[in-house]
Amino acid sequence: MPAARFRPSHVIAALRANLTSDGSADSIVPPSGHTAWLTTFTAGAMAFLAVFALALALASGRLAERWSDALERTATVRLSAPQDQIDLQIQAVLNVLQTTPGIASARALTTDEQRALLAPWFGPDLPVDTLPLPRLIEVNEDSSGYDSEGLRQRLAAEAPGAVLDDHTRWRKPLAIAAQRLRLLGFLSIALITGATAAMITLAASAALAANAGVIKVLRLVGARDGYIAAAFVRRFTLRALAGALGGTAAGMIAVSILPAADEAGGFLTGLGFQGWGWLMPLTLPPLAGIVAYFATRAAAHRTLTELT
Amino acid sequence: MIAFEGVSYGYDGGNLLSDINLRLAAGSFHFLTGPSGAGKSTFLKLCYAELLPKSGRVTILDKIATSMSRDDIAFARRRIGVVHQDCQFLDHLPVDENIVLPLTVSGQFAEPRDLRELMDWVSLAPLARAYPPQLSGGERQRAALARAVIMGPDVILADEPTGNLDWDMSLRLLTLLMELNRMGKTVLVATHDMNLIRQAKAQVAARVLRISGRRIQLAGADL
Ligand SMILES: Nc1ncnc2c1ncn2[C@@H]1O[C@H](COP(=O)(O)OP(=O)(O)OP(=O)(O)O)[C@@H](O)[C@H]1O
Ligand SMILES: [Mg+2]
Numbered sequence: 118m119p120a121a122r123f124r125p126s127h128v129i130a131a132l133r134a135n136l137t138s139d140g141s142a143d144s145i146v147p148p149s150g151h152t153a154w155l156t157t158f159t160a161g162a163m164a165f166l167a168v169f170a171l172a173l174a175l176a177s178g179r180l181a182e183r184w185s186d187a188l189e190r191t192a193t194v195r196l197s198a199p200q201d202q203i204d205l206q207i208q209a210v211l212n213v214l215q216t217t218p219g220i221a222s223a224r225a226l227t228t229d230e231q232r233a234l235l236a237p238w239f240g241p242d243l244p245v246d247t248l249p250l251p252r253l254i255e256v257n258e259d260s261s262g263y264d265s266e267g268l269r270q271r272l273a274a275e276a277p278g279a280v281l282d283d284h285t286r287w288r289k290p291l292a293i294a295a296q297r298l299r300l301l302g303f304l305s306i307a308l309i310t311g312a313t314a315a316m317i318t319l320a321a322s323a324a325l326a327a328n329a330g331v332i333k334v335l336r337l338v339g340a341r342d343g344y345i346a347a348a349f350v351r352r353f354t355l356r357a358l359a360g361a362l363g364g365t366a367a368g369m370i371a372v373s374i375l376p377a378a379d380e381a382g383g384f385l386t387g388l389g390f391q392g393w394g395w396l397m398p399l400t401l402p403p404l405a406g407i408v409a410y411f412a413t414r415a416a417a418h419r420t421l422t423e424l425t
Numbered sequence: 426m427i428a429f430e431g432v433s434y435g436y437d438g439g440n441l442l443s444d445i446n447l448r449l450a451a452g453s454f455h456f457l458t459g460p461s462g463a464g465k466s467t468f469l470k471l472c473y474a475e476l477l478p479k480s481g482r483v484t485i486l487d488k489i490a491t492s493m494s495r496d497d498i499a500f501a502r503r504r505i506g507v508v509h510q511d512c513q514f515l516d517h518l519p520v521d522e523n524i525v526l527p528l529t530v531s532g533q534f535a536e537p538r539d540l541r542e543l544m545d546w547v548s549l550a551p552l553a554r555a556y557p558p559q560l561s562g563g564e565r566q567r568a569a570l571a572r573a574v575i576m577g578p579d580v581i582l583a584d585e586p587t588g589n590l591d592w593d594m595s596l597r598l599l600t601l602l603m604e605l606n607r608m609g610k611t612v613l614v615a616t617h618d619m620n621l622i623r624q625a626k627a628q629v630a631a632r633v634l635r636i637s638g639r640r641i642q643l644a645g646a647d648l
Contacts, residue, residue, distance in 0.1 A: 145529065147517035334513045337475070338572070339503035340530035342495050 145340075146348045147331060149324055156320045156353060160360030160405050161367070163313045167306050168368025168398045174302025175397065176388045181295035192265075192283035194223075194254040196276065203252060206276040210254055213275050219263030226253045256283075313357070313405060314412045321353050321413040325420040332424060346417035353413040354406050361405030365398050426451050426580050426611045427472050432481035433639075434464075434471060441467055443639045445481070449580070449613060454606045454629050456622050457615040458644070459636030465615040466510050468641065469582050472613070473505050474498045486579070503531055506573030510584040510615075512565045514557035520544075521553040524572045535575065546601075547571045548594075562589035570598055580611040587618055595621055603629050 194214070198206045207225050214223035226234075228246060231253060235243055265283050272279045325332070335345050372389050390397065426449050433443035441464045449455060449472075457465050470476040471483055474490045483490040486501050493501065506527075514523045521544060525535045544550045547567035557565065566589050573581060581602065587595040599621060606612045606629055616622065625631045633644040 144518065144522070145515065145526070147515070331515055331517075334515050335526075335530055336499065337473075337502065337507065337509070337513055338527040338530055339499050339576075341499040344530055 145331070145335060146324075146328065146352060149327070152320070152324075153356060156317060156356045157360035157363075159316050160313060160357040160409070161364035162360075163309050163316075164361040164364030164401050164405055165368040165371075167309045167401050168365055168372060170302050170305035170309065171397055171401070172302075172372050172388055172390060174299050174306070175390060175394050177295045177298035177302060179391070181292055181299060184292045184295060192256040192258065192281065194256060194272065195251045195280045195282055196254065196278050197249075197251040197280075198276075198278040200249075202278075206278060207252060207254065209276045210272065210279050213268070213271050214254070214256060217263055217268055217271070219258055219261050221257045221259040223254055223256050226255060251278075256281075310404065310408055314408045317353055317357055317409045317412040318416045321349060321416040322420060324353075325349060325417060325424075329424055332421070342418075342421045346414060346421060349417050350410060350413045354409045357409030358402055358406040361402040365401045369395075369398050426486060428482075428484040429471070429478075430482045430484075432471065432478040432483055434467060434476060434479050436467075440479070440639060442471075442636070442641070445641050447634070447641060449611055451579075451611055452606070452609050453611055454603070454625070454631040455613045456625070456631055456633045457613060457636070457641075458617065458619075458622070458633060461617075463636040464639075465636060466584050468636070469507070469584050469613070469615060472580075472582055473502055473507055503527065503576055504578050505580040505582060506576060506578035508566070508569045508573045508581075508583040508586045510588075512557070512569045514565070514568070516557050519554045519556055520549060520560065520568050523557060524568060524575060527572060527576045531576075543571050543575065546597075563591070563594065566590060567594070567598070570601070574601065574605065578610065581605060581613070583612075583614045583616075585616055586614065587616060587621060592620075596624065599625055 194210055196203070196206055196210060211223055211225065214220050231250065232241070232243060234253075235250075265281060269281050272281060332345055336342075369390075375389055428448045429445045432445040433440050435441045445468075457468065459465055467476065471478060471490070472485065474483075474485055474493060477483075477491050485493070486504060488497055488501065514520075515526065518526070521540060522529075524544070525540060528535055541550060541553075544553055547570060549564060549567055549571065552560065552564060557568070560568065566586055570583070570586055573583065583602065586598055590598065595618065602612050602614065603625065614621075622631070622633060626633075634641050635644045
C-alpha cells in the first residue's frame with residue numbers, strides 16, 4: 118500500500134516550510150443565500166433616498182441663500198403726501214436715511230422709473246404726474262444691516278407720510294422655510310444613515326447567531342475572535358458598499374432626468390445638483406461602507422463575547 | 426505541556442471528574458481508557474480549554490487555563506492538534522479546505538503538493554472536493570486526523586480516532602501518531618481499543634491512563 122512509504126515528518130516539515138500569508142479566507146463564513154440580497158437591496162434603497170435628501174438639502178440651501186442675500190439688501194420707503202409737500206418730505210426722508218447707520222445709499226425713483234414699474238399693470242400712458250401716487254425711495258443697506266424699528270420711528274417723526282417697506286413681512290418666512298427644508302434634508306440623511314446602521318446590525322447579528330456552529334469550529338482550530346469578526350465585517354461592508362453604489366447611481370440618474378422648469382418655476386428649478394454639487398452624492402457609498410463596517414464590527418464583537 | 430493539579434469538573438452540580446493530578450510531559454505518549462460516559466472527552470476538553478475546571482488548576486502550555494484570554498486560547502489551540510470525537514467540520518467547505526482550516530485561520534496556506542501527499546496518506550485524495558456530510562464515519566475520522574496534524578502541533582489529542590476504522594487503517598493512524606511522537610510531539614489518545622494499545626506499547630513507551638470512580642490513574646502493566 119502506498120501509505121507504507123509515507124513519512125509524516127517529511128510532510129509536516131514541508132508544510133511548515135511553505136507557510137505564507139493567505140488572502141482568500143472569506144469562504145470560511147458560509148454564504149447566506151437570499152438574505153445576503155436583503156442587505157445589498159436595503160443599502161441600495163437607502164442610498165437612493167439619501168440622494169434625494171441630499172438634493173433637497175442642497176437646493177433649499179441655495180434657495181435660502183438667494184432669498185436672504187438678494188432680498189435682504191434692498192428696501193423701499195413709500196411716501197404719500199400732499200402735492201406741495203412731497204419734495205420737502207422726500208428730502209427729509211433722504212436726510213433720515215443718509216444719517217442711518219447700516220444704509221449704504223438711498224435714492225428717490227424718478228417718475229419715469231415709477232411709470233416703468235406700473236406699466237405692466239396700467240399700460241404705458243399712465244399719467245403718473247397727475248395721479249396721487251406715492252413716491253418710492255429705494256434703500257440699499259450695507260452688509261452690517263440697519264435697525265428697522267428705529268428707522269420707522271425716525272421716519273414717523275420727520276416725514277409722517279413715509280412708510281418703510283423692508284420686505285421682511287414676506288421674505289422672512291420664506292427664507293426660514295428654506296432653511297428648515299435644508300435642515301430636514303440633512304436630518305433625513307442622518308435618519309437614513311441611522312436606519313442603515315440599525316438594519317445592518319440586525320442582519321449581521323442574525324448571520325452571526327445562525328453561524329454559531331461555524332464559529333465554534335473556527336475557534337476549535339485556533340481562529341482568533343478578531344479573525345472571525347473580520348470575515349463577517351468584510352462580507353457585510355462589501356454588500357452594503359455594492360448596494361449603496363447601485364442606489365446612488367440610480368438616484369443620481371433619477372435626479373438628472375427630473376424635468377427642468379424655467380427660472381420662474383421657482384423651487385422645482387433648484388431640485389438637483391449644480392456644478393461641484395454632483396460630487397456630493399459620491400460620498401454616499403463610502404459613507405454606507407463605513408456605517409456597515411462599524412455596525413457589523415460592533416455586532417460581531419458583542420455576539421462573539423456572548424457565545425462561549 | 427499540560428498539567429492538572431487537583432482538578433475537578435462536573436456538568437451540572439455533581440462532579441464527573443474530581444481531584445485529577447497528572448502531567449503530560451513533553452514527548453510523552455499516553456492512552457486514556459475508561460467506560461463510556463466516564464469522562465474521557467470531558468478530560469480532553471479540559472486539555473484544550475473548551476471547558477474550564479470547576480476547581481483546581483489546569484496549565485496549558487505554561488499558561489493557567491482559567492486566566493487565559495480568548496486570544497491566548499486561540500494561540501494555544503494552534504499548537505494542539507485535536508481529533509474530536511464528533512470531528513467538527515465546516516459542512517459548507519470541501520474536505521481539503523476543512524483539512525487546511527487551521528492554516529487558513531492563522532493566515533497561512535499549504536503547498537498543494539504537500540496537501541495532496543497528506544490526503545493520499547489518509548486515503549482521502551479522491552474525496553478532496555467532497556463535502557463532510559457526504560463522508561462515512563471512518564472517512565470523517567481520517568480527515569479529522571489530517572486536520573489535527575497539518576499545523577505540525579506540539580501536542581496531539583485524539584478522541585476515539587479509530588472508532589470507525591478497520592484494523593489496517595487504525596494501524597496506519599497509529600503509525601503516524603507514533604512517528605509524530607518520535608519527533609518529540611506529545612500525544613494523548615482516548616480509546617477503547619485494547620489491541621491498539623497493545624500494538625503501540627510494543628513500539629513506543631506509551632502509558633495508559635484509566636478513568637474510574639471519577640479519578641484518573643495509571644493502569645498497571647497488565648495490559
Ligand atoms: N455538554 C454536556 N452537558 C451535560 N452533560 C454532559 C455534557 N457532555 C457530556 N456530558 C455527560 O458527561 C458524561 C461524560 O461524558 P464524556 O463525553 O466525557 O464521556 P466519554 O468518556 O467520552 O464517553 P464515550 O466513551 O462514550 O465517548 C456523560 O455522562 C455525558 O452524558
Ligand atoms: Mg467521548
